[in-house]
Amino acid sequence: xxxxxxxxxxxxFTALAAVKLAAFTYICFFHPGGERIFALPDxxxxxxxxxxxxxxxxxxxxxSAAPMLLRTPGYPLFLAFVQLITGSMTWSVxxxxxxxxxxxxxxxxxxxxxxAGRNAARWAVFxxxxxxxxxxxxxxxxxxxxxxxxLAWFLxxxxxxxxxxxxxxxxxxxxxxxxxVYVRPAAYYFMPFSALLLLCLAAGKLIRFPWPKILLYxxxxxxLIGGGWQVRNFLATGFGGFTSVGAFNLYFWNEDxxxxxxxxxxxxxxxxMQAMLPPEFSSLPPAEQVKIYKALAAPLxxxxxxxxxxxxxxxAGKTLLGTNFAHTASLLNISPLQAGEEALNHTxxxxxxxxxxxxxxxxxxxxxxxxSLTVLLGAAGLWILWKKKPAEAxxxxxxxxxxxxxxxxxxxxxxxxxxxxxxxLCITAGVFAAHWLQKRQKA
Numbered sequence: 001x002x003x004x005x006x007x008x009x010x011x012x013f014t015a016l017a018a019v020k021l022a023a024f025t026y027i028c029f030f031h032p033g034g035e036r037i038f039a040l041p042d043x044x045x046x047x048x049x050x051x052x053x054x055x056x057x058x059x060x061x062x063x064s065a066a067p068m069l070l071r072t073p074g075y076p077l078f079l080a081f082v083q084l085i086t087g088s089m090t091w092s093v094x095x096x097x098x099x100x101x102x103x104x105x106x107x108x109x110x111x112x113x114x115x116a117g118r119n120a121a122r123w124a125v126f127x128x129x130x131x132x133x134x135x136x137x138x139x140x141x142x143x144x145x146x147x148x149x150x151l152a153w154f155l156x157x158x159x160x161x162x163x164x165x166x167x168x169x170x171x172x173x174x175x176x177x178x179x180x181v182y183v184r185p186a187a188y189y190f191m192p193f194s195a196l197l198l199l200c201l202a203a204g205k206l207i208r209f210p211w212p213k214i215l216l217y218x219x220x221x222x223x224l225i226g227g228g229w230q231v232r233n234f235l236a237t238g239f240g241g242f243t244s245v246g247a248f249n250l251y252f253w254n255e256d257x258x259x260x261x262x263x264x265x266x267x268x269x270x271x272x273m274q275a276m277l278p279p280e281f282s283s284l285p286p287a288e289q290v291k292i293y294k295a296l297a298a299p300l301x302x303x304x305x306x307x308x309x310x311x312x313x314x315x316a317g318k319t320l321l322g323t324n325f326a327h328t329a330s331l332l333n334i335s336p337l338q339a340g341e342e343a344l345n346h347t348x349x350x351x352x353x354x355x356x357x358x359x360x361x362x363x364x365x366x367x368x369x370x371x372s373l374t375v376l377l378g379a380a381g382l383w384i385l386w387k388k389k390p391a392e393a394x395x396x397x398x399x400x401x402x403x404x405x406x407x408x409x410x411x412x413x414x415x416x417x418x419x420x421x422x423x424x425l426c427i428t429a430g431v432f433a434a435h436w437l438q439k440r441q442k443a
Contacts, residue, residue, distance in 0.1 A: 001118065003109050008122045016129040020098045020138070020219070023331070027139060028091045031333055035090040040327075043141040045071050047089055050079035066235040069286050072229065074183030089141065097138040097145040104270060105129065107152040108423055114159050115385060115392060116431040119438070127374055128423055132367045133415050136328040143184045144419035151187070152423050158194075161260025162392050165209040170217040178225040185243045186406050187420070191226060193402065197395060197425045206391040214372050239286040247293035249410070254297065256311075256411035257304035257422040266411070308409075315413040320375060322415030323367035327346040329380040334359045341349055371415070378425030381432030 003009060031037055049059035049068045059068035059076055078096075079089050086092035105125050114122035128134065135146040155175035160166075177194065181187045198214050201207045226242060234240040252273060259269035276296060281289060334357060378381070386393040400421040407417025 003106065003113065003121070006109075006118065006122070008103070009109055009125055012122070012125050012129050013102065014342050016105070017102055018133065020102065020135070023135070023139075025095065025096060027094070027331060031331075033193070033330070033333070037331060038090045038139060038141050040140050040142055046075045046079060047141065047145070049073075050076040050083060050089065053080045054078070054083060056220050066286070067233075069233060069237060069239060070243075070248060071245070072182050072185050072243050074181075075146060078146055078183070079141070093141050094139045100130070100145050100149045101134050101138040104149045104152050104423065107156040108414070108427055111152070111156045111159050112427045112430045114156075114163060114292055114433055115389060115427065118278075120427075120430040120434035122430070123433035124427045126431075127426035130370055131374070131422060131426065132328055132370050133324050133419060133422055136331055137416065137419060139368055140327070142416070144416060145185040147180050147187070148419045148423060150183060150283045151420055154180060155424065156395070158395065159358075159392055161209075162207060162389075162395070165207060167213060167217045170214065171207075171221060174218045174221040175225075178222055181226060181242075182229065184420070185404070186417075188226070188242055190399070190402050191222040192219070194395075194399075195222065197398060201391050201395070230352055233286075237286040239290060243291070244286055244290050244293075247290040247297075249296040251293040253410035253412075254300040257300065257307050259291065260307070263424050273279060311411065312408070315411065316404065316408040319408040319413045319415070319417050321368075321371055322413075322418065323364065323371055324415035325364050325367050327416075328367060329360055329363055334363055348426075374422065374425050374429055376383055377429035377432045381428030381435070385428060385431050396428065 027037060033401050048062035049071060052058060053076060059071075059073060060066065061070060079093060082096055083257070091393050105128055108128045109121045109125050113121035127422040133146070134148070146365050154173050154176035156178065157169045161169040161173060177187065177191060181191060195214065195218055198207065198218060199211050202209055202211050202214060230240055230242050233242070237268040252270065255269040255273055257265055258264075258273060259266045262269070262272075264272070273296075277292065278284070281292065284292070327438050382397060384392055404418070407413060407420075
């Protein structure tokens with residue numbers, strides 16, 4: 001049976017579409033926050049270069065009006081496309097992202113079907129449809145929905161390659177991964193890492209595919225596509241990196257340590273660190289800016305190493321188990337806080353004013369239950385898959401650990417950074433659910 005012939009898939013798809021339509025109608029036409037509800041703190045960094053692309057034919061930074069380096073072009077291109085055909089970068093972006101969120105059920109179904117059969121695929125789609133994170137992030141002008149959609153297709157073609165090694169599937173997976181990197185550069189280092197994984201699996205005879213062809217059809221396209229943007233950066237600015245956001249983060253992600261050391265708030269620490277930059281910083285060449293960020297970051301990283309090590313379990317927990325409650329409650333007008341406020345980075349806390357609202361408490365419990373169940377069953381399903389298909393399970397495990405780790409390295413870690421791998425947990429949760437029900441039926 002093909003996926004489009006499965007009635008259960010379409011029941012879940014239709015139910016999710018109805019929920020999204022109702023939420024979209026309410027948020028767009030009745031929410032007191034208006035269009036501001038779609039904007040989060042990072043949104044401007046994508047909207048501005050999209051606007052300059054439409055108006056001037058080039059992407060520019062929001063603050064310095066220099067050629068864009070802090071962000072990569074994938075999401076601004078998406079925003080510019082939406083603006084071009086609809087005239088809006090708010091409600092229309094939410095509409096398109098909700099459509100992508102719906103369509104992501106297809107690669108989730110196909111991947112689970114390849115791994116464990118039709119029942120696992122149905123359960124995987126159910127868990128993905130129930131995701132609070134994917135529901136809420138579809139209403140934010142941020143990269144997560146588009147990136148997760150592309151990564152879901154990347155993993156489907158990789159899984160299909162594992163089972164029937166074909167050059168076309170390997171090449172297609174590389175194209176989807178490269179596209180995801182252009183949307184969200186957090187995936188940048190996974191390009192060579194995944195190529196190395198495939199080479200190791202091929203060396204261990206877990207994949208029956210020649211290693212030179214892995215280089216040709218997977219690594220070379222990634223290098224060419226990723227390198228294309230780096231060439232643009234070098235020609236436009238003299239900076240040959242893929243993005244300058246890494247150096248920016250190396251420096252400013254120490255703001256929590258600075259705040260603790262000097263007894264100030266995180267926002268005050270950020271301002272103090274900003275003041276430490278040279279007065280002429282914004283006018284310096286990008287390559288010089290990157291050098292300054294790294295030079296200032298180095299002593300802070302050495303000094304705060306033990307502090308960060310002690311906080312790492314909390315940050316990892318916030319990424320893996322964060323409910324994205326503050327954002328979801330804001331969308332549904334249950335919370336007194338707006339989505340862009342600092343509370344988004346403190347999802348482990350439940351302020352007293354939220355506890356006074358029964359609706360907020362119920363929503364928080366539902367969000368927490370959904371996340372906890374998905375993570376728990378996803379981990380169990382990964383273990384079951386490990387015993388049946390170790391190569392696929394190993395690749396999925398490393399994939400999840402990579403994005404979990406890279407999204408948990410600073411105090412601002414929260415549920416949003418789980419988006420690149422929550423759909424994998426949904427897939428493996430589906431594997432567990434199908435396995436458990438099959439055992440129950442045999443008992």
